[in-house]
């Protein structure tokens with residue numbers, strides 16, 4: 081008989097090729113599938129086959145590292161040197177199941193062991209919500225979430241260690257960030273998830289004491305769960321390693337093997353192939369969405385400036401991972417709801433502990449998701465003057 085086609089909620093027709101008119105444009109998640117076409121093109125050279133008897137051992141202690149761990153560390157150091165986004169000399173490397181696991185390992189490692197009061201963990205609004213959620217969830221006597229960094233700075237009782245998350249470029253707004261808190265007891269965790277040429281100009285090699293990166297936003301393999309921290313201080317490194325070993329014993333060697341294979345492909349021609357594809361994709365999306373919003377008075381996009389990129393050796397225009405939309409009209413206080421009436425699903429500013437007048441739209445999903453998002457945005461903006 082005729083095969084019955086079960087289309088997902090957005091598609092109809094005999095072969096599911098028709099986009100349904102009332103299908104929402106879902107720009108909520110930061111799933112980095114924009115890189116999928118690159119990996120389709122490099123399917124054979126990036127494939128991994130592992131025989132059943134292969135790599136069965138635990139081998140995890142720092143003086144008995146698996147050879148795959150040693151190789152991957154070397155490869156990541158080479159990648160940072162080629163891209164020029166971070167210094168790795170004199171730094172230890174810690175792997176985690178995504179950078180998510182490392183964020184908490186870093187808080188733990190930076191918190192004083194013997195202090196009567198907990199370290200204060202802060203970030204600047206709008207910030208990636210997991211910093212707050214994780215810190216509160218672990219509910220430790222050694223560290224405590226204290227919210228917005230600048231407010232914390234102005235309080236009278238700010239004694240003891242502070243730990244500030246600095247996301248640069250920032251999620252959600254793509255801006256470069258610097259720490260708000262300084263001084264001998266102010267520690268900083270730099271989250272450089274988005275400091276790659278597809279999302280940002282590389283302006284200089286980051287040289288901080290504790291930096292965190294993730295494969296998710298580098299190659300798009302979010303499901304493989306691999307992140308790494310570059311750590312200057314040996315004591316902090318040892319404490320992070322201890323956290324990791326109590327949390328999971330060791331990081332998956334299968335994931336490390338796959339990552340190594342992917343990074344070898346990335347490193348071909350000094351990264352040119354992947355980063356030219358990825359920058360071009362993100363740049364085009366930003367140019368198109370900027371053009372759409374340029375005719376709107378009701379909504380505005382964040383402003384980002386072109387900058388000299390030391391990797392491309394050129395001034396490059398903005399190409400952020402997310403659009404950070406502001407609803408400008410007095411009555412549009414709930415910007416998420418305004419976009420919802422135009423069938424656009426975004427992530428509200430409140431999720432980033434920010435203002436409800438803002439919404440984050442993900443620009444890093446598949447091309448068809450982006451096209452649908454742009455259609456919905458254009459339809460929404462074209463109705464604007466009539467509705468005003």
Ligand code: PMP
Pocket residue numbers: 110177178179180181208247251271273293294295296302305306307
């Ligand atoms: N940091 C930031 C700023 C992020 O946006 C994300 C993912 N959206 C992460 C960390 C976590 O990524 P992962 O656990 O996949 O490495």
